[in-house]
Amino acid sequence: MNMFIILMVAVAAVSGSKDQIVNLANGDPKIMLGLFNMFQYEYGKEYAPSERRLRLANFRQFVKDAARYNEEDEDVTYGITMFADLTEAEAENMRGFNATGMNDDDDVYEQAEVNPKFNLGANHQSRYGPAKNQANTNACWAFAATAVLEGHTSIKNRRYTALSEQEVADCTSGSTVARGGMHNKALEAVRRTGHLATSASYPFTYRDGYSCNTRHQNALPFRITGVYKVNGDNGLAAALSAGPVAVGMGFDRQLSAYRGGVYSNRSCMSVQNHAVTAVGYTSSYWIVRNSYGTGWGERGHVRFTRSYQNMCHISSYSFYIRTQSNGEVE
Ligand SMILES: *[C@@H]1O[C@H](CO)[C@@H](O)[C@H](O)[C@H]1NC(C)=O
Ligand SMILES: *[C@@H]1O[C@H](CO)[C@@H](O)[C@H](O)[C@H]1NC(C)=O
Numbered sequence: 528m529n530m531f532i533i534l535m536v537a538v539a540a541v542s543g544s545k546d547q548i549v550n551l552a553n554g555d556p557k558i559m560l561g562l563f564n565m566f567q568y569e570y571g572k573e574y575a576p577s578e579r580r581l582r583l584a585n586f587r588q589f590v591k592d593a594a595r596y597n598e599e600d601e602d603v604t605y606g607i608t609m610f611a612d613l614t615e616a617e618a619e620n621m622r623g624f625n626a627t628g629m630n631d632d633d634d635v636y637e638q639a640e641v642n643p644k645f646n647l648g649a650n651h652q653s654r655y656g657p658a659k660n661q662a663n664t665n666a667c668w669a670f671a672a673t674a675v676l677e678g679h680t681s682i683k684n685r686r687y688t689a690l691s692e693q694e695v696a697d698c699t700s701g702s703t704v705a706r707g708g709m710h711n712k713a714l715e716a717v718r719r720t721g722h723l724a725t726s727a728s729y730p731f732t733y734r735d736g737y738s739c740n741t742r743h744q745n746a747l748p749f750r751i752t753g754v755y756k757v758n759g760d761n762g763l764a765a766a767l768s769a770g771p772v773a774v775g776m777g778f779d780r781q782l783s784a785y786r787g788g789v790y791s792n793r794s795c796m797s798v799q800n801h802a803v804t805a806v807g808y809t810s811s812y813w814i815v816r817n818s819y820g821t822g823w824g825e826r827g828h829v830r831f832t833r834s835y836q837n838m839c840h841i842s843s844y845s846f847y848i849r850t851q852s853n854g855e856v857e
Contacts, residue, residue, distance in 0.1 A: 545597040548606050552594035559587055562607070570609055570822070582612040593784040603788035608823045610783040618783055619800070621819070623665025623707025624775050626799035629844055652806045652814050654678065655771055656687040658827020660820035664733050665707040667802040669696040670818035671773040672713035674804035675848060676723055678771035680747060683852045688747065689726035698739035705735055710773035710802045711754055711846040718751035718848070750851035757845040760836055764808055766847040772805045774815065775844030782839075787825045791832040795839035805841065808833070813841055 551558055563586050566572070574582050589611040596605040610618050655678045661670050669692040676695075681687045699716040702708020716739075717723055724743035757763045757772060766772050778801035779794055789812045807814040812830040821827040831838040 545604050548590065549594045549597055552591045559590065562590070563587075566607055566611055572612060585614060586612045589784065592780065596781055596784060600792055603790055603792070604786040605781070605784040606786040608784060608786070609819060615780065617663070618780070620665060621661065621663055621667070622778050622801040623667045624710070624800055624802040624844075625707055626775055626840075626844055629709060629711070629775070652816070652828070654681045654687065655804075655806050655816065656681065656689060658816050658821050658823075659689075659692070659731075659818050661692075661731075661818040662733055664704045666692060666696055666704040666731075666733075667818055668702060668708040668710040668773075669693075669699070669704070669713055671710040671802035671804045672717070673723075674806075674816055674818075675714065675771045675773045675846075676717060676749065678804075678806070679749075679848065679850055679852070682770060683850075690747070691724040691726050691729040691743070692731045693737070694724045694729050694739070694741070694743065696735065697737045698741070703735045704733065710775065711756070711844075714751070714754045714773060714846055714848055717749055718754060721749055721751075722746040723749060751848050752851060753849050754846055755849070757842055757847060760833065760842050763805060763813070763842045763845055766845070767805055767808055769849075770847060771816070772845050772847045774803050774805050774841055774846075775799055776801050776803055776815075776839045776841055778839075782829070783823075785824050785829055789830045789832050791834060791838070793835060793838070799840050799843065803829075805845065813838070815841070 551562060563583055566586065572582070590607065593605040593607065596603070655674065659670055661667055673690050673692045673695050677687065677690050680690065695713050695717060696702070696704050698720055699708060699713045702712055720739070720741045722741045724746045728745050729743045757766050763772060777795040777798040779798055781792060781794055782790070803818070804816045805813055806816050806828070810833070812832055815829050815831060817823060817827055817829060819827065831841055837843060
């Protein structure tokens, strides 16, 4: 086949539709190779020559799986994402939340009514800024918590400011960038320090090993009066009307190929391994911001159906904050 045609098909497929992926998975091996080259280019992937064969094999399997998901699940589009060349172990290493560890101090958290004077409505995703990228770290918990703090800052200041996941990670004891952690502990850490640097003054370094320093330039003050656990789906909706909510969820291989639509496949219920941030809802779905960049899902977000309670565990380990600026004084 003509190289130009292969390239054009590959370009279409990297951002492609359901049918394109299905055709490709069953099509010419040369097209698969063209697609793989495009993927490498688009995601900036570089491999040692000895590694390339393994990566291509992973990629081919991922495209085949994405094609099958597209055929079996009408409502959702699946395709190529940053996970396409990874082994399952590598992908699992980017889901750094462990619900088992959380059960120990579950009941420390009370529920609090959302202040009715501070009801923004259901969907204010646009205020909360773009999805970020944790890359191949286990820092989802720090990103989930930081997105909550960004949301509150944005509501208060009427302007989005990217905040520092690195400082959140440095200041949360017992949680790490390399091995994972707890989004509620991260929120507690900022409640204690009362400050958080901007991303611009203290960017994410993808590493552990820095001490907790709350004196970065341009650090923003936080007067957090409490970290609270939501009570089921109704509690999640109520909490969302006052700001974003850090959520522990189940993220499986099928979700790693998600490119858009209202997600309703319940295979995600078999795990509880990832932390994200719920940012809004309608009567039929939740809107969730992930930390896998803007290339995954709907510009980095996913919509989960509300037809099932607790879809993908969205309300099992979900935490919100109240601050003095949203009308709360201790
Ligand atoms: C989930 O998706 C898989 C693969 O597409 C499909 O086989 C299965 O029937 C789906 N399950 C549900 C509950 O939707
Ligand atoms: C999760 O936490 C539990 C209890 O703290 C621990 O035994 C288990 O090994 C952890 N699992 C992972 C995958 O880290």
